[in-house]
Amino acid sequence: MLGGINNQLFFQSLAGFFVMLIFIALLKWAFARGKSVIERPMRVGEDEEYGLLRVVAKPTNHIEGEILRQKLLTNGIKATLTQTKKGPRVMVFPEEVKAAEAILRS
Numbered sequence: 001m002l003g004g005i006n007n008q009l010f011f012q013s014l015a016g017f018f019v020m021l022i023f024i025a026l027l028k029w030a031f032a033r034g035k036s037v038i039e040r041p042m043r044v045g046e047d048e049e050y051g052l053l054r055v056v057a058k059p060t061n062h063i064e065g066e067i068l069r070q071k072l073l074t075n076g077i078k079a080t081l082t083q084t085k086k087g088p089r090v091m092v093f094p095e096e097v098k099a100a101e102a103i104l105r106s
Contacts, residue, residue, distance in 0.1 A: 047084050053091035056100040062088050068104060075103050 047055050056072075056079075059065035065081045065088040072079040072092065077100050080091045092100045 044083055044085055047089060050091060052093055053080060054094050054097050055089045056092050056097055057090035057104055059088050059090065065090055072100055072103060
């Protein structure tokens with residue numbers, strides 16, 4: 001009793017407030033995206049399963065694919081080398097497909 005008033009209800013509601021803050025912090029941590037310390041395993045898919053990216057080259061191995069990717073990068077085209085179910089592929093965005101094919105032919 002503080003000052004002659006029964007403060008039990010006040011302290012119970014205050015304790016509930018702190019418990020809710022702990023739950024909020026715990027849930028924010030548990031459902032945060034992109035902050036996991038565990039790396040997700042790589043999933044190999046078909047050529048069409050990579051969103052907007054389109055295949056511009058089908059190298060026989062990753063070394064050849066990296067050489068092609070670096071050639072595109074030096075010419076200002078963003079390129080990705082990835083492993084698909086049919087082997088390594090060099091991929092670019094659709095608006096850069098024609099330019100990438102021309103650079104790779106030269």
